[in-house]
Amino acid sequence: MFWSATLLLTVVHLCLAKPLAPRWDNLAEKHSWADIPRGWEYLSPAPADMVFDLRVGLKQGKIEDLIENLMETSDPNHERYGKHLSQAEVDTLIAPHPESVNAVESWLDYHGIGAQHTNWSNDWVIVRVTVAQAERMLGAKYNVYHHSASSERVVRTLSYSLPRDLHSRVDVVAPTTYFATVRSMRATSFLQPNLKLTEGVSQATDISNGRVPASCGTKITLECLHTLYNTKGYVPTSTATNKIGVAGYLDEFANYADLEIFFQKFRKDAVGSNFTTIQVNGGGNDQNKPGVEANLDIQYTTGITFPTPNIYYSTGGSPPFKPDSQTPTNTNEPYLDWLNFIFNQTTIPQVISTSYGDDEQTVPRDYAIRVCNMFARLGSMGTTVFFSSGDFGVGGGDCQANDGTKQVRFQPSFPASCPFVTTVGGTVKVNPETAVDFSGGGFSNYFLQPPYQAKAVIPYLANLKLKNAGLFNIAGRAYPDLAAQGAGFQVVVNKTVVSVGGTSASAPAVAGVFTLLNDFRIANGKPSLGFINPLIYSRASGFNDIVSGSNPGCGSEGFTAVEGWDPVTGLGTPDFLKLKEML
Template sequence: MLASRLLVAVTLALAAAAAGPQLSPRVLHESRGFAPLGWNPVRRATGLRIPLKIGLTQPNLASIEEYLMDVSHPESPNYGNHWSSAKVAQTFRPTQDSVDTVRTWLHQSGIEPHRVKVAGGWLTADVTAEEAEELLGTEYYVYEHENGAVQVGCDKKYHLPEHVSKHVDLITPTIHFDTKVKREQPGALGKRKTQNVGAPGFGPVSPKTTGTIKDVIDELEHCDTHTTVNCLRALYDFVYYPLVPDENSIGIVEYTPQAYSPSDLDLFFKNFSSSQVGQRPTMTSIDGGTIDVNGSGFGINGESNLDLQYAMALVGERQPVTLYQVGDPLEGGSFNNFLDALDGSFCTFEGGDDPSQDAVYPDPIKGGYTGKEDCGTVTPAKVISTSYSYDEWELTPAYMERQCAEYAKLGLMGTTVLYSSGDYGVGGYGDTCLLPNGTAGPGGKIFAPSFPGGCPYVTSVGATQVNPGAKVTDPESACEQVIYSGGGFSNVFKMPGYQKDAVNSYLSKYPPPYSTDLWNNTGSRGYPDLSANGANYPVAVQGEFYLVYGTSASSPVMASILSAVNDARLALGKNSIGFINPTIYSDVFSFGFNDITNGTNPGCGTKGYSAQPGWDPVTGLGTPNFVKLVALWLLLP
């Protein structure tokens, strides 16, 4: 009898061992340095039940750069063969292996099968706070928001068994604060920390002005003081007549309450492009986006007026320009709200948006947009320009990585995504610099990169200038008037393969003269990629002309030039240029840019980096020469 019992015990043990992987050592899965603004821990979560939601890894996500290179590298036989949205969704759908691995881990950890449910790419486990702490190697607290909201979350970080971690993107509630928080009313939109990137003065990218000007000069002899449409055409050899405008598309993204003024558009056209008086962008409203906002003036109209006046004038009257207006006037919006509208799968990808950073629709504020959230309702333009940004330190790595992956997917589908690189050189918003713990504050000296410019799947655009007293035919320099071209090295994203030669060449020939305690020299993504003029733009705002500065101008200018390249390719039956970074970093395309070798991007008590021959973290590869670029792109399949 004893022998038979022993045999049964051994058999059961062997069966258990074969049933699934054993628990492996724990590894750090996610962390953040501090809770989002307004949230504070008030007590331990002892005795509470937690619906633990486990988002499964999207398969093949680790190969997304490889897939993107296959359709974007000029030497690839599949160059330009962009994917359909259906193929993208299918490729990154979670696998059964991930479901089985996570479920087995939960069962081996004492969570009974009836407490675990599977829905799509998620597993939900009904656990106590104590069980959650044991599962994740962390401590749970009840957090309260200054507006009264309450949420359970863990203390700054959590862990997973190593063999489980590779199957999990994220777990909530942990360090992601997903409780709906009552937003500040419009009078508080000027506050620095808000999920509304359209708040006046928000972030490291926002147009700066030296004030109004009485006399608007549109002469090439004065491009050092007034950067007009004709100056830009002369600088970048850009004159083009669209051949297939109905097949082509260019989009400019704005975030309410930023909004353009139609009368200002006409005033600008009257002075610089008379045939376009009365022309308007084609507006696509996302989550209640509108140009009918309370308040006016440079803080509300400056960004949108700048972007649309120059983009529309540069592409000309034949090429329609789409305005993506994101968010209602009360809550506004974020980059994720915009991406939700472009790709329905992104709405739930890796757990969906983060309400501590992203707007929630229907709007919980009285009088806000009550319609359904825009999710997969908008077709992406072939070129999209955004003149807004965050500082990296404000966001969690998981938040940025989720968003960055979406830019890669847009590239797979043939969209070129441009972002301004920042206006504070190597510093963050208002020349905010980092402390050794990764936060920003007084006394910070460490360089503060921007986002999404540091994402390897966007094209980051820096700023140049025509030097005071110089001719429009003279070489430009890095912008050092009012703003400094944002640039540097990401603290989150590794260096992509397409830029390794260019960036390593810069670092070996022109090593930054700073301690590596101040900047990330561990092989990270360098930015910007390209540049365009960012100084002395006459912009019509509320019936007057302001002189405006910023990478806010550089991005829509670059978008206009790339849109013309698309038109030329489409006219020959070729596909759009899509994700351009692998192409522009190739040896052949080095001849398509005006190399910028003068100027720096000061910040954090330093002179910043220096513009040098070849790529540099001030102006990237340089400014465009349209005639050369369109010829080079027309030679590609």
């Protein structure tokens, strides 16, 4: 009995002194889809010996502190307002705990993956693996899937798992269950060929007296926007510091020659100026293939902000999948690719405009949260991130949930639904402006309503009563935040003026106005605005309230624009002079 007791105590002592080693074969599901995501079809198993880069996003050590800091530095009533963090300070906050790093290294070592096959970058590690290795590591089955609308082929899995000991240490692994690719993303713009075209700047004489002519109700030019949003006459002076960036995808190339023609027609004082193209992740710059979306974005951001430097980020990552290829393939994670690139730059524009998105439900929750937190990181460093709200009202198609229930619900858009970006809806007409019927808007199913917008959103929900009950998440982050004109933009494409609509037009218009506000602040010795949502929700008087129109979708009338905030036009359209006065 004595020896048995002694042995027992020894075993207990050893267990307390040295925890049991993790079991890297004890897997638990991280994410899965009930069905193949809509728009995709199975083609074949992925070749076992195909090599690709697997990204592992480690839990960020102090992400809650970073978000708390962001809320303080973005609140105009807080003593720390405008005190943005440096890249080094942000890196310190998001650095994973050393135990998480050790655990992931041990897991990789267990699977025979040494340092020569890994590339660490603070909270991410990129691992060069074969499909067979990834399947063993993640308890997954990778297949080739085809997206008929874009002819895109990708390698993805319908589910993946991680060892139980890693669930608290790893946020996301990609590519796994996120099926969207560069080509399958939605660009929120479209041609409007039935609108008659505006030649030259014939509106200038009508606008010279400060009135907005009726013609701006169907055909938008720079003069219309300058007058509508009170930017006319402001000349930027902080051009050595202030910049604006446009994130482009889909092999959309902004064209230099078309911009020159655009300036000749609509802003003669800018003739001879240009923008800078930065190619990201193999993105192209084919000047023989001008893109409608790219030209729309860059012509209106440069036109509004001239002579402020404009940067167009041409983000690649959409080569066709070749089953016989033994070389690493691009894994098509558009937001991650662009964000990881931008965080490695020595300087980042003070404003970024993006006009692409996906249905929120098609983005795995863990992926969406991680990307959204990366936008918070940008805001913490003083960058304002704008996204268009989408062009399908409260949702396009049959609006069925993809969780197996097929329940019909409104379909929020991501990243528009992220609480750390500023989302822009659309308007149309003038004297007064009204909501355009395709303006995306609603409530997130992933992200809770942030405190900064509660005072604006709660009254709207109270007045809504039972309308649309059960079709949306009343506790979700509400969007859009702002709005601007979204139809009839006159854009030069391949030397010809065409008419373009969509919230893709609205987002760069608002981004241009806030770039001018940054210029004013910098010229007066103040920092850039950074994350603006707490500011704009506390200073709603700086916007033109839109009180009519709606955004139907999902077989419903959608939401209606009313006095105050609404999920069609947000707080309204910007008034530069009022905002400048407040700042």
